[in-house]
Amino acid sequence: MSKPRKQIHLAAHFPGVNNTTVWSDPAAGSQIGFSSFVHLARTAERAKFDFLFLAEGLRLREQGGRIHDLDVVGRPDTFTVLAALAAVTDRLGLAGTINSTFNEPYEVARQFASLDHLSAGRAAWNVVTSWDEFTGENFRRGGYLAREDRYERAAQFLTAVTVLLDSWRGDEIVADQESGTFLRDADAGQFAHRVAQFDISGHFNVPRSPQGRPVIFQAGDSEQGREFAASAADAIFTRHGTLEAGKAFYADVKGRLARYGRSPQELLILPGVTFVLGDTPSDAEEKARLVRRQQVSGPTAIAFLERVWNRDLSAYDPEGPLPDVEPLFDADPIVRGRADSRGQDQLETVARWRAVAEQDKLSIRELVIAETGRQSFVGTPQHVAQALDEFVQADASDGFILAPHLTPGGLDEFADTVVPLLQERGVFRTEYEGTTLRDHLGLAPLPVQDRADLSGAAS
Amino acid sequence: MSRSAAPLHLAVALDGAGWHPAAWREPGVRPADLLGAPYWAALAAEAERGLLDFATIEDSLGLQSSLPTGPDGRTDQVRGRLDAVLTAARIAPLTKNLGLIPSAVVTHTEPFHLSKAVATLDHVSGGRAGMQVRVSGRQEEAAHFGRRRLPQVSLAELDSPAGQELLLELFGEAADYVEVLRRLWDSWEDDAEIRDVATGRFIDRDKLHYIDFTGRHFSVKGPSITPRPPQGQPVVAALAHAPVPFRLVATSADVGFVTPHDTAQAAEIVAEIRDQQEQAGRGGETVHLFADLVVFLDEEAGRAAERRARLDAALDAPYTSDAAIFAGTPAELADVLEDFAHSGLTGFRLRPATLPHDLARITDGLVPELQRRAAFRTAYEAGTLRGLLGLPRPANRYAAA
Structure with a gap:
């Protein structure tokens, strides 16, 4: 018992476009109306969650050559909703998936830098790649990327975005009205970056944001995905919802960090999980059975x-x-x-x-x-709080990304019943201690890169 | 042509600390705040207090520059900005009636992404979204993307064959882009979401449509991932100074911003765009034509001109603009606007020389003056931007009649 209890990190996943989300329930609300996003974000912030997470898809799914119509279909633009949510929350981190295949670094860098400014330091980016021609049919370049090149694309995309964001160190704007000096440095934002996927140069036009760059998430389980996360991500979004699989994954990924000169707490492991709460164990089991029938x-x-x-x-x-x-x-x-x-x-x-x-x-x-259909955590609030805590203390994760099955009220009961129990156990914050998402996640502020180092890294 | 009884439409163009390059040095301006949400929220609240139709937000895919061709290396003017669509989204929940028209460059960006971004701005604002189409012919901005080479054409060479070819290419692409935006906004019928528990279907997929656009610069399959926005199609605006961009306004926009320097020029521009609108088969549709004016406003006679001179003294040469520059009292500006309106313009987009000063004089000086003359609304009469502009909600091109 000498080891201090780990603090749990919690996030809310806006219910997505798969059959986990139960749209047929009478309590199920709009999947597109802004009020649904506000409801979930405010619930998560009331419960002192680390962040809200939005997934993304760039082509409607098809089965048998027709648009799949049985699950939720349709969602908003990730950046736009997160920027709007920054207006109705103060502390909650705002995380979203943005594809590195069908975007260009300059645009994504300015969108994340802008989101980070507009939210005073709460932006996070789940970097994903796709490679398929099917999605490419919606974009200028079409399906240009070979499947085996997608991790190279993702890694080079992230590096390019980092080069752009670091092209402003953060001290360039003097804005001295008296002398008329706005910029200290006429070279502010200057960059040149040339690798296999990108050949870009010029001036980045968004000055350094509060976090310096968004918190970086990686989702995906492959060998390459794990290595990418160990080298470059701040958090990894996994699907290992069971204790044994979680422990194995945790040990594997944390074990890769030293090779990149990183310490274990610099990469958080956050499985996406589901839950069903009930007044008694059998009540919870019965509800869980019902939800599974609704889902399927x-x-x-x-x-x-x-x-x-x-x-x-x-x-x-x-x-x-x-x-x-x-x-x-x-x-x-x-x-x-x-x-x-x-x-x-x-x-x-x-x-x-x-x-x-x-x-x-x-x-x-x-x-x-x-x-x-099985949910990850089913039981009374006491039981679920204990199970979540044990999961984290056993080093199967550093916390959870909770995917409620109902929009927008699916997190309400968890916020009201499980969170206070986690707080009583001393493993979850009762107030936000910092203002940025890096603060919430216990990540140190980023050092400011020297531009000389950057041009070296880019060549 | 005389102005009909229809009241004027008024908008404000927001950019940095104001449109005069020395605006950031004015007393009362906190230039370090330009990258924070509170600054933009306060400007939007002020514009809404003045019952303005909408605010536009400038943007570009490169650093601001006093040169038309590339960066100027200056350190004495505001440099750096935020993404305009995201800034608009950030202020949308804090406003109720004001239309929000961020500008977006269409030359290097993806119509699929921008379509869902503006549709989402419409969802989060409850039907108050628009976007101002911008093209970019700057080589520096092309190099930021590294995917396309543009010929170097100076402003003076725009009338040359090479210049005209570039303009036709950029504005042709912009017209294709707007076509894709509108098709994607229509790619979901309004009642596509059915939540039919009996059959287990969330949507009626026969009410989602592939747009199958094929053009020179891009092909887009569709449908959008985002359901049809509240306005059906958000408002599309464009700034135009010459025949090629005039055609973009006539064929593709709901609102055109033009820059006449006197009423005769205004009448010519209006006639030319109306003629092209007719040729494009849009003669029956409302296309607003707003004149852009840079404004220095003060209640006290002579004060605005003094301020303009003081601001100009901080520059190497007096500030000039593509738009006419006005310095005077709100009552004098009201006279100018009424005069301009006789040439067939339907509204004005005012570019405050300094922010927030000149915006506040619009809302507490110009607006009451126009209201006294029964030339401007006294309360918001609609909850959507289309409603404020008197534009109907468009029928969906894919819906069976």
């Missing part, structure tokens, strides 16, 4: 099965047995616009699903619910 309607169950089988199964009854037809592994993917989940384990999945359905006498829908 009959048509959604068929759609899931089609993604695994990679073929049209619309003729099958979701309340009936699994199809006896074989999967089509060699055909073009039936789904476009989301991560391709097909791989070597596809055969294994089909075999396991058949065995489980046979053994437990499950219908298609029951099987999909059993195999895909």
Whole structure:
């Protein structure tokens, strides 16, 4: 017991465009109206959360050649909503996914620098890449990037953005009305950067922002993704919601930091998790079962099965047995616009699903619910608070990104019941101590780069 | 042509510490605050207090410069700015009626991104969004993106064949860009979201549409990821000084900003744009034409001219502008505006020489004066920008009749 208890970091994920979000519930509100974003942001800030997180997609998902219509469809522009939320919150971090494939560094750098100014130091960026021609059809360059080049693109994009942001050290603006000197330095913002993906030069036009650069998140689990995070990210957004998987991932990623001259607390590990609360354990379990049925309607169950089988199964009854037809592994993917989940384990999945359905006498829908829908934390507020705390103290994570299943009120109960219990346990803040997101995350302020170093790094 | 009984429309153009390069040195200005949200929120609140139709926010993809071709290396003027769309989003929740028109460069940016950004500005402002289309012919800005070479053409060479070719290319691309914006805004029908529990469908996908735009500079498939904004299509504005940009206003914009220096010139510009509007088949549509004016305003006679002289003394040469410069009292400005309005202009975008001073004289001097003359609203009559401008909510081009 000599080790001090780790402080938990908490974030709220605005319910997204997958079947985790239950739109069919009578309590489900608008996915696009600004009031929904305000509600969730204010709840998160009332509960002293570290940040709010918004995901992004740049092409509506399709299945079987048609726009997927069973889940929430449609969302706002990430930057614009975060800037607007800066007006209705004071401390809450504002994090968003921005794609490095279908953007250019100059524009993204000025958008994040602007967001950081407009929020007084609360911006964060989840750097993602996509490579597919499908998404590229909405953009000038089309699908230009080879799949194997996407991490190079992401790493070079992030470096280019950093070069731009660091082109202002932060002391250039004198604004002395008497002498008429506005800038100390006529070279303010000057940059030149030439690598495989970029050849850019000129003057960056947003002076240094309060955090210097946005807090950097990386999401993704591959070997390359882990290495990228260890080298360049401040936080990693994982999917390891179980204790054992979490501990293994945590040890692996934190173990990579020393190679980059970084200490373990310089990269936070934050799994995305779901939760269901109840007055009693059995009440919570019953609610969780109900939510899973809402998340997996009959048509959604068929759609899931089609993604695994990679073929049209619309003729099958979701309340009936699994199809006896074989999967089509060699055909073009039936789904476009989301991560391709097909791989070597596809055969294994089909075999396991058949065995489980046979053994437990499950219908298609029951099987999909059993195999895909389980929430990460289910129980009374006491039980969930304890489980979250144990998860963090066991070094399975540094905190959580909570994805409520309801918009916009899905975090209310957690804020009212679980957060006070975490505060009582002494593992979660009762007041914000700092003003910037780096402060909340316990990250030291960034040192100001010397421009001479930068031009060296860029050559 | 005489001014109809329709009241004037008034807008303010916000940029840095004001449009005069020495504005930041004026007493009462806190130049270190220009990059903070409170500064912009206060200006928006002041504009809204004056019942103005909208505020525009300037932007560029390079450092401000006194030279048309590239950076000037000056250290005695405001340099550095914030992204205008995000600044508008930051002040949207703090205002209720004021229209918000950030400017955005279309030459190097993605129409898909800007479409959803402006649609989202419309969602977060409850239907008060617009955008001012800007083209960039600057080589320096092209080098910031490193993806395209633009020929070096000086201002003086714009009338040469090379200059005209560049203008046609940039403004042609801008017209394509606006076409893509509008198609993407229409790519969701208003009632596409159905939440039909019986069939498990969140949307009626037959009410989402591919836009399938193919042009010289980009092709965009669609549909947008963002549902149709409250106004259907946010307001598109453009500043125009010459025949090629006049055509962009006539074919693509809802509001054109023009820069006549006298009423005869105003009448010529209006006639030319109206003619092109007719040729573009938009004769029946409302396209507002606002004259831009730089204003120095003080109640006391002679004071504004003194201030202008004092500000000019801080420069190497007196400040000049593409727009006419006015220095005088609010009542004198009201006379000028009424006079200009006889040439068929429907409104004015005033560029305050200094902020917040000249904006405050607009709201507490000019606006009451125009109200006394029954030439300006006394209360906001609509909750959307289209409503304030008398523009109908456009029908969706993809919806079955």
